[in-house]
Amino acid sequence: MQILSAVLVLGILGFVFGAVLSFASKKFEVKVDPMIEQTLELLPGANCGGCGYPGCAGFAEAIVKKGEAATLCPVISSINRKKIEDLLGLNKISAPDKKPVVKAALVKCNGLDSDEYKKFEYMGVPNCQAAVLLQNGPWLCPHRCMGLGSCATACPFDAIKINQKHLPEIDEEKCVACGKCLLACPKQLIEMVDKEKTVHVKCNSTDRGAETRKVCKVGCIGCGLCVKVCAYDAIKVENNLARIEYEKCVGCGACVAKCPQHTIIMENRPGFKGRVAVVDEEVCIGCTICYKVCKFSAINGGTPKEKHSIFPGKCVGCGLCAEKCPKKCIKMVDKA
Amino acid sequence: MGAELISIFIVAIFIENVVLSQVLGLCPFIGVSSKIDSAVGMGLAVTFVLLMASVVTWSVQNFILVPLQLEYLQTISFILIIAALVQFVEMVVKKTAPALYQSLGVFLPLITTNCAVLGISLINIKKGYNLIEATVNAGGAGLGFFFALLIMAGIRERLDISELPETMKGAPIAFVTAGLLATAFMGFSGLV
Numbered sequence: 378m379q380i381l382s383a384v385l386v387l388g389i390l391g392f393v394f395g396a397v398l399s400f401a402s403k404k405f406e407v408k409v410d411p412m413i414e415q416t417l418e419l420l421p422g423a424n425c426g427g428c429g430y431p432g433c434a435g436f437a438e439a440i441v442k443k444g445e446a447a448t449l450c451p452v453i454s455s456i457n458r459k460k461i462e463d464l465l466g467l468n469k470i471s472a473p474d475k476k477p478v479v480k481a482a483l484v485k486c487n488g489l490d491s492d493e494y495k496k497f498e499y500m501g502v503p504n505c506q507a508a509v510l511l512q513n514g515p516w517l518c519p520h521r522c523m524g525l526g527s528c529a530t531a532c533p534f535d536a537i538k539i540n541q542k543h544l545p546e547i548d549e550e551k552c553v554a555c556g557k558c559l560l561a562c563p564k565q566l567i568e569m570v571d572k573e574k575t576v577h578v579k580c581n582s583t584d585r586g587a588e589t590r591k592v593c594k595v596g597c598i599g600c601g602l603c604v605k606v607c608a609y610d611a612i613k614v615e616n617n618l619a620r621i622e623y624e625k626c627v628g629c630g631a632c633v634a635k636c637p638q639h640t641i642i643m644e645n646r647p648g649f650k651g652r653v654a655v656v657d658e659e660v661c662i663g664c665t666i667c668y669k670v671c672k673f674s675a676i677n678g679g680t681p682k683e684k685h686s687i688f689p690g691k692c693v694g695c696g697l698c699a700e701k702c703p704k705k706c707i708k709m710v711d712k713a
Numbered sequence: 714m715g716a717e718l719i720s721i722f723i724v725a726i727f728i729e730n731v732v733l734s735q736v737l738g739l740c741p742f743i744g745v746s747s748k749i750d751s752a753v754g755m756g757l758a759v760t761f762v763l764l765m766a767s768v769v770t771w772s773v774q775n776f777i778l779v780p781l782q783l784e785y786l787q788t789i790s791f792i793l794i795i796a797a798l799v800q801f802v803e804m805v806v807k808k809t810a811p812a813l814y815q816s817l818g819v820f821l822p823l824i825t826t827n828c829a830v831l832g833i834s835l836i837n838i839k840k841g842y843n844l845i846e847a848t849v850n851a852g853g854a855g856l857g858f859f860f861a862l863l864i865m866a867g868i869r870e871r872l873d874i875s876e877l878p879e880t881m882k883g884a885p886i887a888f889v890t891a892g893l894l895a896t897a898f899m900g901f902s903g904l905v
Contacts, residue, residue, distance in 0.1 A: 382781050390773075390790055394797035401801055405808035 412441045415464055419457045420450060441465070451555045455479070480554040480569040482537070482547045486522040487579040487595040487640060490542040494518065494592065504530070509563045517592035520582040522566055531561035575628045575644040576621065583616040597640045603632035608672050608695035631693040634712070650712040652694030658684045660706035667698035667707060718849050720905050721842075725853025727901040731829050732861040733894055738829030742862060743887055745820070747873075752866035753859075758820040760855025763830055765802065766795050767851035770834040771844055791834050799825045829858060864894060 417437035428449040430436040439445040440461065447453060447461045488494075499508050499515035505527035508514050514523050524543025536551035537558060545558075549572055559567050566581050578597060582589050586598030599617030611625035612632055619632075619641065633643045634651020643649040654675070656667075663682040675691035676698060678684065699707040729735055732742045738759070745755040770791050778784055803821040807814045824830060833854045837847040868890055877886055 379782075383783055383786055386777060386781060386783055387786060387790060387793075390777075390793060394793060398797060398800055398804075401804045405804040407807050407811075 410441060412464065413437050416440050416461055419453075419461050419464070421452045421457075423452060451553045479572045481549040481552040481572045482528075482554065482558055483568050483570040483577055484522060484528075484545050484547065485566045485568060485577075485579055485581040486520070486544060486564075487593075487642070488516070488518075488521045488524065488542065488544050489594060490544075494521070499525075505561070505563050518582065518589070518596065519584070519592075520564060520566075520580070520596075521593070522564065527561045527563070528558035528567060531557045533557060571623055574621075574623050574626060575646075576626060576630060576633055576641060577644065578612075578619045578621055578641050580618065580640045583618050585617055589617070595639050598638055600637065602635050602637065603641060606631045606635040606693045606695075608693070608697050627696070629694060629696045629709075631695045634694060652696070652709045652711055653689050653692045654687045654694065654696070654698055655708050655710055656685050656687055657706040657708065658686070660704050661685055662704055664703060666701050666703065670697050670701045672697070718846065721846055721849050722853040724905050725850050726857040726860065727898065728904055729854075730857040730861055730898050730901075731833065731854045732858055733891075733898040735832065736895075737832040738827050738858060739891075741820075741823060741827060742858075742865060742891065743884070745823070746862055746865040746887070747869055749863065749866045749870060751820075752862045755820045755823070756855075756859030756862045759824055759827065759829065759858050760852065762795075762799055762802065762821070762824050762827075763833055763851045763855040763858075764848060766798055766830050767834050767837055767847050768844070769798060770794055771837055771842075771847045774838050787835065787838065788831075791831055795830050795834070796825050829854070861894070861898075865890065868894075 414437075417434055420433040420437055422433050428436045428439075428445075428451075430439050430445075436445070436450065440447055447458045450458075453461075494517050495515050496512065496517055497515050499511065501507055501511060503525050505514075505523035505525045508523045508525055513519055514521070516523075522544055524539060524545075526537075526539040526545065528545050529537040529539055533555065534551050534553055536548045536553075537545045538548070540546045552572075554569050556569065559565075559569070564581070570577070580589075580593075580595070580597040582593070582596045586600065589596040589598050597617070597619050599614050599619065601614050601619075603612045603619050604614055608629070608631065609625050609627055611622050611627075613620050613622065621641075628643075630643050630649060630651055632641045633649055661684045663678065663680075663684050665679060665681055665685075667685055668676045668679050672695075673691050673693055675688050675693070677686045677688060694709060694712070696709050699705075699709050725731075731737050732739065741755055741759070745751050773790060773794060774784075774787065778786060778790065799821055803814075806821070833851050837850055840850075842850060865887075869887060872886055872890070881889075
């Protein structure tokens, strides 16, 4: 009897509350813009606040009502972002060829690892800030990455690993360019760079060439050879340090091949020695466009209808001729 | 009668402060106390829900559970009541007072599982209060929670801009502050 009344009372209470709530949810229903709900579903739902709004719900409302850009969300996948833009009809208005720049972190250090580049063996607290306090770190080069992984600890997306050479490796798949690692690095070695770009100057040393040479074999000495070889005017040397202007860089790799210190690298291509143009003489009509466009006098033939050929010694592999050739008869091939 | 009610009210606010001496509802006390704005919102929402919940739970206890000799179902039915009540209040506020919902709404779901609300409802029954006394006690407890949260938020806003050792930043210093506040509130014992 006791148990029956207990079950009944709780059951009835539950039922009454359930009924009241379901009635209230109809009676007091507030119409929300369905676009906001759909947008909210497409957002990651982590409520991280990275966009600057209180949670994903607040951000969804701002997207729909204030026309805020979905790109403010650092975590959203490109597929979902596109879906949101489709939902709001934004893609029809904005220029279709302008694709958003997706950035990822880049560590500007090629750091050598062997003991001859160390002042001492650091045995202290394993984080970069602590190491910097002691004699500006254990490495000879005052700009070298500490390699103790403060950036990896700061990364909320597990996108940074410290490799065997005591350098951080960025997993570009995981990196969302949130910028936490930038703040964590005491040497300011990390920069956010367009993910698509593959050629990078892996050094941050503004010391004079002679000084850099003493402490590092792969540091930028500011010689300026890269500036001369760049057909796209995309490299500048300031304060003894080469800097790539990524808006102009096409990733031809001419500077990578030329750099005497191997400071400039081509991503994921460790043995890259540069490229060279090759003319397919059967297709070539001798239009002289490539001859005119080459900034390095590396193309033979200025008289019309004469088939062109390349002087391999002069060609830097910039690819301007291949791009301009109306017959597409110039191919860029990797140097062996 | 009046003096007794005032005494219950004062005791509930200061001497038996729901957070600082009964250690109930610590989650929002630490979680929502980083800004004064949100602390005020949360404090008002808790006070509001406490008042409503204690009236309803007292009625259920005395009109349903006691006559049927089901006092042992107190805790579970109170949890049910509070959760349903908060949901209901949220819906009503959202519909009828959008401005109020903007400032209180986000906190209401947090209160569903706030143990301060359940705790005060149970204490009302345990101390054998009548309906008026229970309501006054709940109102006092809510105000006490509001004050504690407001003081904490004020201190934490200052802590944010002061120089602290790296290890103490954030939650650690908040806990130390909470401990000191609780010690300070012990000074109120003996007031009534």
